[in-house]
Amino acid sequence: MSEATDLIGERRAVISGVGQSDIGRRLFRDPLELTIDACLAAIEDAGLTTADIDGLSTYPGATGPNGFSGGGITDVHDALRLNVNWFTGGLEYPGQLGAVINACLAVSAGLCKHVLVWRSVYEGSAQGSGGRAAVMPGGGSTTTSFKASGFMQWLLPFSAPSAATWIAMYAQRHFHEYGTTREQLGQIAVNSRKNAALNPKGIYRDPMSLDDYLAARMISTPLCLYDCDVPCDGGTAVIVSRVDTIPDLRKPPIKVEAVAAATHGRPSWDQYDDLASMPAQDAGKELWKRTDLKPSDVDCAQMYDGFSFITVAWLEGMGFCKKGEAGPFLEGGQRIALDGELPLNTNGGQLSSGRLHGFGFIHEACVQLWGEGGDRQVPNNPEVAVACSGGGPMASTLLLTQGR
Amino acid sequence: MRFDLPSPDNDTQEFWDGARDHRLLIQRCGACGDAFFYPRPFCPKCWSEDVTTEEASGDAILYTWSVVHVNDLPPFHERVPYVAAIVDLVDGPRMMTNVVDCEHDDLAVGMALRVSYRELTPEVTVPVFVPA
Numbered sequence: 001m002s003e004a005t006d007l008i009g010e011r012r013a014v015i016s017g018v019g020q021s022d023i024g025r026r027l028f029r030d031p032l033e034l035t036i037d038a039c040l041a042a043i044e045d046a047g048l049t050t051a052d053i054d055g056l057s058t059y060p061g062a063t064g065p066n067g068f069s070g071g072g073i074t075d076v077h078d079a080l081r082l083n084v085n086w087f088t089g090g091l092e093y094p095g096q097l098g099a100v101i102n103a104c105l106a107v108s109a110g111l112c113k114h115v116l117v118w119r120s121v122y123e124g125s126a127q128g129s130g131g132r133a134a135v136m137p138g139g140g141s142t143t144t145s146f147k148a149s150g151f152m153q154w155l156l157p158f159s160a161p162s163a164a165t166w167i168a169m170y171a172q173r174h175f176h177e178y179g180t181t182r183e184q185l186g187q188i189a190v191n192s193r194k195n196a197a198l199n200p201k202g203i204y205r206d207p208m209s210l211d212d213y214l215a216a217r218m219i220s221t222p223l224c225l226y227d228c229d230v231p232c233d234g235g236t237a238v239i240v241s242r243v244d245t246i247p248d249l250r251k252p253p254i255k256v257e258a259v260a261a262a263t264h265g266r267p268s269w270d271q272y273d274d275l276a277s278m279p280a281q282d283a284g285k286e287l288w289k290r291t292d293l294k295p296s297d298v299d300c301a302q303m304y305d306g307f308s309f310i311t312v313a314w315l316e317g318m319g320f321c322k323k324g325e326a327g328p329f330l331e332g333g334q335r336i337a338l339d340g341e342l343p344l345n346t347n348g349g350q351l352s353s354g355r356l357h358g359f360g361f362i363h364e365a366c367v368q369l370w371g372e373g374g375d376r377q378v379p380n381n382p383e384v385a386v387a388c389s390g391g392g393p394m395a396s397t398l399l400l401t402q403g404r
Numbered sequence: 405m406r407f408d409l410p411s412p413d414n415d416t417q418e419f420w421d422g423a424r425d426h427r428l429l430i431q432r433c434g435a436c437g438d439a440f441f442y443p444r445p446f447c448p449k450c451w452s453e454d455v456t457t458e459e460a461s462g463d464a465i466l467y468t469w470s471v472v473h474v475n476d477l478p479p480f481h482e483r484v485p486y487v488a489a490i491v492d493l494v495d496g497p498r499m500m501t502n503v504v505d506c507e508h509d510d511l512a513v514g515m516a517l518r519v520s521y522r523e524l525t526p527e528v529t530v531p532v533f534v535p536a
């Protein structure tokens with residue numbers, strides 16, 4: 001730790017409850033209803049009522065293409081008839097969990113006591129049978145032409161329209177620099193599938209072997225179908241509370257040991273210097289300056305897997321292995337298994353349990369620290385967990401510990 | 405409906421006009437000498453407004469690539485499989501582009517490339533790269 005303890009404000013924040021709506025590939029339910037289901041579940045989990053909620057925080061707010069957001073600040077504020085003293089919601093965050101970090105800072109600053117934080121999606125239903133074109137800006141129209149402006153004009157005209165391709169290029173560079181193989185990368189998807197089979201809310205729960213993975217069709221080399229997460233419908237919520245409210249809570253809360261959200265260098269999908277990595281390495285470096293804990297103290301890791309290679313960047317960026325050594329670390333898959341040295345994405349991640357867009361990771365970190373994981377519970381009473389969100393130029397991470 | 409056409413603005417119109425004329429344009433700062441991309445009216449290193457547009461040499465090194473097999477957006481779905489690539493121009497800046505006229509098995513990080521041009525519409529041409 002290099003930061004003075006009294007400057008680590010996030011330690012005045014705890015996570016007091018988590019909640020989730022139904023999760024499914026395509027639920028065709030009202031998006032705001034899913035959002036509210038998650039919010040009410042989290043409030044109840046904390047032992048609070050809507051009258052206790054005095055802060056709101058969300059990503060990305062009521063914005064983005066069809067399916068991207070199941071409800072913004074105003075939607076939830078009004079639907080729950082809340083009285084709030086502080087709120088924020090937006091898209092320009094350092095990864096989705098930036099919304100949780102904002103909430104930690106708000107309670108730490110004394111602006112409010114209990115912040116309801118959520119992220120909900122309905123991309124599965126929104127895509128329907130129309131594929132991704134149906135959820136792109138301007139999608140669904142056959143008469144107007146979409147025009148790539150801003151930074152997208154340096155990507156779309158060059159036939160690089162999606163994160164699948166950008167991340168695939170990072171993976172290719174990693175393969176080149178460090179000798180990483182598809183067999184090693186594939187362990188992330190195989191591990192997630194194993195864990196999803198133990199999660200009642202998992203979406204893809206049928207067994208998948210490494211051979212199945214290797215035989216899957218290519219999407220954007222070296223990434224195949226199973227390296228890509230699955231669009232879904234569902235909401236996730238967490239309650240961030242101020243540490244002096246602990247006596248009012250239903251159960252011993254999760255303590256926030258440290259947070260970080262750094263991007264050093266150009267904030268860009270194609271202009272970041274080291275594209276065999278990502279700003280995950282910047283956030284990781286900053287996180288460990290704010291705690292005496294070490295990567296070896298972490299009992300389970302929930303790390304963004306919108307594409308499997310993003311998890312590689314987080315594994316290295318968080319210091320769970322040295323830079324460039326994620327391949328050997330993943331080899332055989334034993335280290336990241338439920339009973340391994342670093343159980344990874346224990347709910348099945350986004351690869352097998354759906355693109356809850358970052359918030360699935362903090363939900364699962366809390367579930368594991370509370371010992372509520374059921375069949376997928378990490379053995380031996382895990383005490384320290386990380387939740388990491390974001391890929392490309394966005395990165396946010398929280399280090400959480402058991403409160404009891 | 406197509407998703408591949410740029411919407412140039414004041415800062416970027418010159419780049420797209422240049423591409424249509426088969427010239428790959430970058431910008432250089434007169435104060436500090438830095439060459440940069442994407443185009444902007446001031447230098448992102450020293451913030452001088454003494455910025456001139458120049459034609460890049462057209463030589464580049466392949467930084468990384470991906471063979472795209474699936475993309476359901478038009479018109480990319482008609483082009484698969486194709487090679488998306490990030491290249492480092494020998495002049496300095498890095499850019500997203502495509503590698504064309506190259507067997508996929510021959511792609512290699514570090515390979516020398518040379519600029520070429522592909523017309524999307526009568527108004528829009530994109531700089532792409534071929535093996536040097």
Ligand SMILES: [Zn+2]
Pocket residue numbers: 433434435436437438447448449450451452
């Ligand atoms: Zn300059």
